[in-house]
Amino acid sequence: MIAQLILSILLAGILIYAWSEYARSPAVAVLALFVATAGLYFVWVPEHSTALAELVGIGRGVDLILYVWVCLSLIVVLNLHLKLRTQMELITALARKIALADAQAPDRGREYPGSRSGMSGG
Amino acid sequence: MVSRAQMYVVIPAYNEGPVISRVVSEVKRAGYAVVVVDDGSSDATAEEARAAGAGVITHPFNLGQGAALQTGIDYAVVQGAEVIVTFDADGQHRVSDIARLAEALVQERADFALGSRFLGQAPNLPPLRRLLLHAATAFTRLTTGLQVTDTHNGLRAMTRRGAAAIRLRQNRMAHASEWLSQIAASGLRYVERPVTIEYTAYSLAKGQSLGDAVLILLDLFARRLYR
Numbered sequence: 001m002i003a004q005l006i007l008s009i010l011l012a013g014i015l016i017y018a019w020s021e022y023a024r025s026p027a028v029a030v031l032a033l034f035v036a037t038a039g040l041y042f043v044w045v046p047e048h049s050t051a052l053a054e055l056v057g058i059g060r061g062v063d064l065i066l067y068v069w070v071c072l073s074l075i076v077v078l079n080l081h082l083k084l085r086t087q088m089e090l091i092t093a094l095a096r097k098i099a100l101a102d103a104q105a106p107d108r109g110r111e112y113p114g115s116r117s118g119m120s121g122g
Numbered sequence: 123m124v125s126r127a128q129m130y131v132v133i134p135a136y137n138e139g140p141v142i143s144r145v146v147s148e149v150k151r152a153g154y155a156v157v158v159v160d161d162g163s164s165d166a167t168a169e170e171a172r173a174a175g176a177g178v179i180t181h182p183f184n185l186g187q188g189a190a191l192q193t194g195i196d197y198a199v200v201q202g203a204e205v206i207v208t209f210d211a212d213g214q215h216r217v218s219d220i221a222r223l224a225e226a227l228v229q230e231r232a233d234f235a236l237g238s239r240f241l242g243q244a245p246n247l248p249p250l251r252r253l254l255l256h257a258a259t260a261f262t263r264l265t266t267g268l269q270v271t272d273t274h275n276g277l278r279a280m281t282r283r284g285a286a287a288i289r290l291r292q293n294r295m296a297h298a299s300e301w302l303s304q305i306a307a308s309g310l311r312y313v314e315r316p317v318t319i320e321y322t323a324y325s326l327a328k329g330q331s332l333g334d335a336v337l338i339l340l341d342l343f344a345r346r347l348y349r
Binding site for chain 1 (some may be wrong): 150155156157172175176177178179180181182183185187192193196197200202291293303
């Protein structure tokens with residue numbers, strides 16, 4: 001009973017988070033909403049998780065939840081990885097722009113044809 | 123024939139303070155415009171390069187060699203360079219090889235001329251590193267289909283048109299094979315020319331370790347998975 005209460009509070013927290021996140025990222029919010037609702041349901045009706053597990057060929061309901069959880073975290077990690085890489089590309093572009101704006105031109109030899117000054121950015 | 127002043131030699135440098143001045147002077151003496159991209163060094167690399175007469179672009183923080191090369195190329199293109207050469211900062215390349223690659227661009231009507239130490243010479247190349255380089259070459263040949271002999275050579279020359287086809291996104295060392303995949307994708311003509319790489323105690327100490335090679339491989343596999 002204690003475990004069920006603690007889990008319910010945590011899952012309710014996720015429900016509230018999903019609700020508040022809806023405007024910013026509907027897909028993530030709907031996914032979190034679904035996962036938290038399913039979690040709440042199985043916390044209070046664990047027999048159904050076992051029935052569902054047996055239906056898809058897994059022994060116990062706990063195992064089913066564990067497997068689903070592993071898959072979900074992998075998706076989250078991949079998503080974060082891609083996000084970080086996109087951010088790194090943006091940071092690189094920004095740093096390059098700053099570096100080019102402050103570029104010091106090379107000393108020119110006598111034969112240098114014409115001179116273009118100033119940078120138009122890249 | 124392109125005059126040497128319209129040839130920009132781009133030298134990415136990260137903490138190369140002890141050697142950068144000598145490398146810049148040698149390249150400048152040959153008549154080329156030199157641009158050093160200081161990749162957020164904590165030593166006096168930028169000041170040394172500037173004092174030796176190079177143009178200097180300073181990244182606000184360390185981004186990696188691929189990013190530094192791309193910054194240098196962008197700069198050279200805006201400055202009106204006709205030929206852009208990439209050159210390592212640690213003094214392992216020979217200045218005379220620059221002209222060889224530039225001539226190859228003209229003679230072969232190519233847009234890229236790539237240096238190869240395995241067509242040329244690499245005295246003092248340690249056996250383990252030789253093995254590693256051959257493995258990297260085999261891997262890149264397999265994945266890009268280009269029949270090159272040396273994929274991790276920092277000495278390359280390209281035309282303005284070639285430079286426009288290059289957009290390095292791998293900031294770290296994995297850019298070496300990215301060059302080749304983008305050359306392959308561009309469909310532009312490339313040639314390889316023998317160059318000499320002189321391994322000094324300094325360049326060997328700065329070079330990539332076996333651990334780096336594993337990281338590069340992981341990085342490349344990750345790239346192929348997600349793109």
